[in-house]
Amino acid sequence: MTQSAPSIVVLTGAGISRESGLHTFRDADGVWSRVRLEDVATPEGFERDPERVHAFYNARRQGLRDEGVVPNPAHLALARLEREWPGEVLLVTQNIDDLHERAGSTRLIHMHGELLKIRCTLCQRIHAWEGDLDLDEPCPACQARGTLRPHVVWFGEIPLEMERIETALNACGLFVSIGTSGTVYPAAGFVRQARDAGARTVELNLEPSHGASLFDECHHGPASRLVPAFVE
Ligand code: BJW
Numbered sequence: 001m002t003q004s005a006p007s008i009v010v011l012t013g014a015g016i017s018r019e020s021g022l023h024t025f026r027d028a029d030g031v032w033s034r035v036r037l038e039d040v041a042t043p044e045g046f047e048r049d050p051e052r053v054h055a056f057y058n059a060r061r062q063g064l065r066d067e068g069v070v071p072n073p074a075h076l077a078l079a080r081l082e083r084e085w086p087g088e089v090l091l092v093t094q095n096i097d098d099l100h101e102r103a104g105s106t107r108l109i110h111m112h113g114e115l116l117k118i119r120c121t122l123c124q125r126i127h128a129w130e131g132d133l134d135l136d137e138p139c140p141a142c143q144a145r146g147t148l149r150p151h152v153v154w155f156g157e158i159p160l161e162m163e164r165i166e167t168a169l170n171a172c173g174l175f176v177s178i179g180t181s182g183t184v185y186p187a188a189g190f191v192r193q194a195r196d197a198g199a200r201t202v203e204l205n206l207e208p209s210h211g212a213s214l215f216d217e218c219h220h221g222p223a224s225r226l227v228p229a230f231v232e
Contacts, residue, residue, distance in 0.1 A: 005087030006173025009165075009199075010078060011190055012093045012100070015179020015206055019072045019224045020099055022063065026181050041154045050149075051135055057150045058132040060115055064097055065130075071103035074178065074227035079104035081231045090168045094180060094187050096152050111159040111187065113152035122147040159186060169193045176202045176230070179223050182209035191215060204230060 014024035024030045025037075039045045040056040063069065071079075082089045082105055091108045093100055096115040100108050118129040120139035127140050138145050153159050169175070175194035182188045191201050191214045203215040204226040212218055219226050 005085060006199075007088035007168070007171055008081070008085065008090070008174045008176065009168050009172040009190070009194065010081075010089065010091045011175070011177045011180060011187060012078070012091065012095060013178070013180025013187070014095060015181075016074050016223045016227070017072075017095055017097055017099055018179070018206075019074070019222060020097075021066065021069045022097055022099075024179075024181075026183065037155065041152075042156060043154055046149060046154070053150070054133050054135060057115065057152070060096075061130070061132065064115060069097075069099075071099045072224045074223035075099050075103035075105070077228040077231040082107055087173075088168075090165075090172075092165055092168075092187075092190075094184070109161045109165060111153070111161060111165065113150070113160060115150070115152065117151035118148045119151040120144065120147050121149055126151055162186070165190075166193070169199075170197045172197065172199045174202070175199045176204065177209070177211075177215070178204045178227060180205070180209060182211035202230070 018024055025032050035056060040053050046053045078091060089107055091100060091105050092111055094112045096113050098116055116128060116130055117126050118133060119126050120142060122144045123139060123142040125141040133148060136145055137148055139147055169190055172194055175191060177191060188211055191211050195201055201215045203209060203212055203218040204223060205220060206222060207220055208218065
C-alpha cells in the first residue's frame with residue numbers, strides 16, 4: 001500500500017513579510033521600538049484611546065498599500081507548496097497583512113486577524129475595509145456609530161480558529177515555522193503540540209527563535225532564500 005503524503009502545517013510570522021518592506025515587532029527597528037504594545041495592541045489601550053489605536057492601524061493600512069509592498073519569494077513558494085503538494089497543507093499566519101493571499105495561498109488562517117477588515121463591537125459583523133477608519137464611521141450593517149474596531153487579536157484576546165488549528169496540528173506529519181520569534185502564545189506552543197503528535201518540526205528564521213531547541217531541524221537566514229529552497 002502506498003503511504004499518502006504527510007499533511008503539513010506552516011506557521012508564519014512577521015519575519016516572512018520583512019523583505020516585502022513590512023516591519024517585524026521585536027527586532028531593533030521593529031514596531032515595538034516605536035510604540036508601546038500596551039497602548040495599541042490591548043483592549044485596555046483601545047478603551048483608553050481609540051483614536052490613537054485607529055491612527056496606528058490606519059498607518060499600517062497605508063504601509064500595506066505602498067507600491068513596493070508585494071509578496072516576496074517566500075510567500076510565493078508557500079503558495080506553490082499548497083498547489084503542488086499531494087497532501088494537505090494548512091498555512092497558519094500570525095500576520096495581519098494580505099501578502100499570503102496576494103501570493104495565491106487559499107488554505108490560510110489569519111489567527112491574529114486581518115488589517116483590511118473591521119469588526120462592529122455591537123453586532124459583531126466583520127467588514128472589508130481598505131480606507132482609513134474614522135472613529136465616527138457608522139457600522140455598514142447595523143449603522144451604530146463609534147462601535148468599529150480593527151479586526152485584529154490583541155493581547156489577552158483569544159486567537160481565531162483555534163479549534164481548526166489544533167485539529168491540524170494533531171494530525172500533521174510536518175510542522176514548519178517561518179519568521180517568528182516564538183515569544184507569543186499560543187502560536188509559540190504549536191511546535192510542542194506538533195512534536196507531541198509525532199510530526200517532524202522545522203524552523204526557518206533569520207536567527208534562532210526562543211523555541212529553536214524544540215525543532216528537529218533549523219535553518220537560519222532570510223526567508224526569501226530559505227523558504228523557496230525548502231519547498232523545492
Ligand atoms: C526574519 C526576517 C527575514 C526578521 N527572514 N526571518 C501575561 C500577561 C498577558 C498575556 C499573557 C501573559 N503570558 C502569556 C500571555 C499570553 C499572550 C502572550 O503570549 N504574551 C507573551 C508576550 C508573554 N498571548 C495572548 O494574549 C494571545 N491570546 C491568548 O493567549 O489567549 C488565550 C487563549 C489561547 C488559546 C486558546 C484559548 C485561549 C493573543 C496574542 C495576540 C498577539 N497580537 C499581536 C498583534 C496583532 C495585531 C497587529 O499586528 O498589530 O500579534 S502582537 C504581535 O506579536 C503580533 C504578531 O503576530 C505576534 C508575533 O510576532 P512575530 O510574528 O513572531 O514577530 P517578531 O517581531 O516577534 O519576530 C520576527 C522574527 O522574524 C524574528 O525572530 C526575526 O529574527 C525574524 N526575521 N527578518 C526570516 N528576512
